[in-house]
Every structure is written in C-alpha cells, then in structure tokens.
Amino acid sequence: MERLREILKTSVRPTVLDVGTGQGFFIKTLLEYLSSYEFIIGIDTKEEVLAKAREIHKNDRIKFISMDGENIHFEDNSMDIVCISNTLHHLPNKKKVLMEMKRVLKTNGFFIVNEMFCDNQSQKQLSHVQLHHLQGELDTLLDICHNKTFTMQQLTDIVEDIDLKIERIFEYNTSEEQAGETKPDEEVQMLDECFAALEIKLEKIKGFPEYGKYEAILNELKKELYNVGFFTASELMIVCKK
Ligand SMILES: C[S@@+](CC[C@H](N)C(=O)[O-])C[C@H]1O[C@@H](n2cnc3c(N)ncnc32)[C@H](O)[C@@H]1O
Numbered sequence: 001m002e003r004l005r006e007i008l009k010t011s012v013r014p015t016v017l018d019v020g021t022g023q024g025f026f027i028k029t030l031l032e033y034l035s036s037y038e039f040i041i042g043i044d045t046k047e048e049v050l051a052k053a054r055e056i057h058k059n060d061r062i063k064f065i066s067m068d069g070e071n072i073h074f075e076d077n078s079m080d081i082v083c084i085s086n087t088l089h090h091l092p093n094k095k096k097v098l099m100e101m102k103r104v105l106k107t108n109g110f111f112i113v114n115e116m117f118c119d120n121q122s123q124k125q126l127s128h129v130q131l132h133h134l135q136g137e138l139d140t141l142l143d144i145c146h147n148k149t150f151t152m153q154q155l156t157d158i159v160e161d162i163d164l165k166i167e168r169i170f171e172y173n174t175s176e177e178q179a180g181e182t183k184p185d186e187e188v189q190m191l192d193e194c195f196a197a198l199e200i201k202l203e204k205i206k207g208f209p210e211y212g213k214y215e216a217i218l219n220e221l222k223k224e225l226y227n228v229g230f231f232t233a234s235e236l237m238i239v240c241k242k
Contacts, residue, residue, distance in 0.1 A: 003170055005033040007239050011110060014080030016040040019069040019101055020087025024053035026114060027062065030083070038080075043067040069097035074104045081105075083112040086235075088158065089136070089147045098162045102242060111164050111240040116233045119151040122175035124187070124231040131194045131225070132233070134217065138201040141210060155236055164240035171234045178231045187230040194230070195222060 013036045018027050021042030030040070040062045044050050050064045057064070067073060069084075070093060082101040088094050105111055118129050132149060139146035150158070152171070159166060198218055205211050 001029075001033065001172055003168065004029075004237065004239075007168055008033050008081075008110070009035060011080055012036065013038045014109075015078065016081045016083070017072075017074065017079045017101070017104060018042040019072075019082065019084045019097060020044060020090065021053060021064065022046075022049045022087075024057050024062070024064065026083060026085035027053075027057060029085075029114075030081075037061065039063065041065060043069065043072070045069075069100060072100040072104055076103050077106045079104050079106060079109060081110045081112065083114065085112075085114040086116055088113070088115050088155075089149050090145055092145045094158065095162065098158070102162055102164070105242045107242055109242055110167075111159075111242060113155065113159055113238040113240070114235060115155055116149050116235050117152050117155060117171075118149045118233075119153075120171075121233050122231060124178075124229040125175055125233045127191070127225045127228050127230045128194075128233045130221065131198065134214075134221070135198060135201060138198070138205060138214060141205050141208060142201075149233075152236055155238065159238050159240055164242060166238060166240050168239045169236065171236050173232060174234045175231055182231060184229070188226065190232070191225055191230045 014034070015038045016030065018024070018040065021027060021044050024042050027040055027042055042053055042064045045066065045068050047066050050066055053064045069091070082105045084097070084101065091097055101111065121129055129149065136146040136148060156166070156169065195218070202214055202218060205214065
C-alpha cells in the first residue's frame, strides 16, 4: 500500500469525495497515505452507517452526508480525488454513479477504485468469496442490491468504459501477505463471524420458499470451510486520472 502514498504525494491539500463510504473504512485508509487534505466528504444512502462514520471520524474537516452516488450534489470539476471502495458490486446502476464521480472530478484529478475481486484467489481466500456471494444472494432475496464480486478483468473494463486513464493498478492483501501474519485461530474466528452474520441474514428469509435451500447450503459450508481455512480476499486498487 506504500504504492498509494507514492501516487498521492503529488496531490497537495486535495479535496476528496468517497462514494458509498459506509462507516468511512476507506477514508481511514486514505488518511494513512495522504500527507494533507483540504476536506474529505463521505457520501452514502444509508443514514445508520453515516451515523457510525461520524462517531468514528471526529474531525471538522471530514464530513459525512446522506447522498445518492447517482445524483451527486457537487459542482463539476470541484474535487481533486474521488474514490469508491468495495461498493461497485452493490450498485444497480454503476455507470451512472461512476459518471457522476467523473463529472465532479477536476481534470487531472485522481479517480480511485478499490474493490475485492473473485478470481485469482487462493483456496482459503475462496472461502471469503464464497461466503460473500452467499451474503449477496440472501441480500438479493431481501431486495437489497448485492451482486457477485467482479473479476479483475471486469474491474478494469468498468474503468475503461468511462474513459479514464489508468495510472497504476495493483492487487494487495494477497494470500502470501496473509500467510505469514494470520494464525489458525484467527481464521476460525473470522469464519465464526462470517457464519454468525449469515445466520442473521438467513433468519430474515424465514418463511421465504428459498429458506430450506439456503439453510442446507450454509450447513454444508460450515462442514467444509473450517477444514479449508479462511483468508480475506485480495483487493484491486485502480488509480486513474481524468
Ligand atoms: C460494502 S459497503 C462499502 C463501505 C466502504 N466504502 C468500505 O470500503 O468498506 C457499500 C456501501 O455503499 C452504499 N451505497 C449503495 N448504493 C449507493 C448509492 N447509490 N449511493 C451512495 N452509496 C451507496 C451502501 O449503503 C453501503 O454503505
């Protein structure tokens, strides 16, 4: 991730917009690598996650606003950096959101796409991908847009489709990086947490005709994945310029 610092160091006191900010997780990452900033704004459509983000980031120059990425209320060419992290696969109309982000970005500004992907993952990382996709299927039944994660190629195609110049592209959080750092009991803990979250989702579809099918899938995965193990999926960082 030092690569991000190297790229961002040319941006002096930038104005920053993070779309689909959630609890501001990616803003936390940016703060590690930006040497300065004028202001950072995180937008999201869910007020409950924004409330949590405001509790986490108590800083006058970091603001969280309820706003739809499909209709961003900022002027054309007003931001030095726009970012979107782990949100693309949650969007019913991703091109509209990306075009809005491009509109508010200044010429030569940085457009950062950070996203987990589904291919080129190790066996342990595929546990994460599989469980994440299952979560997506349950969300879909609950009318929440949550598609499968993209392949690396699909992610670069998405960026090229809106006519951005790719400056740097790299994957991080690889299996090799985690192998030296993650202990077996941490893998078990991460699996426990994923299964607990999925149990909660499953409860929400009780009474749906699909309930039995997903209960069986979840039980099968519980038997299988504790033997396989668990690493979090590698992510792709694509840094572009307008
Ligand atoms: C998985 S979270 C990602 C949070 C954060 N960016 C991260 O990297 O951890 C996806 C977020 O996108 C938000 N979202 C979905 N559709 C949106 C839209 N049209 N405009 C703004 N935010 C949206 C969701 O509410 C959710 O908080």
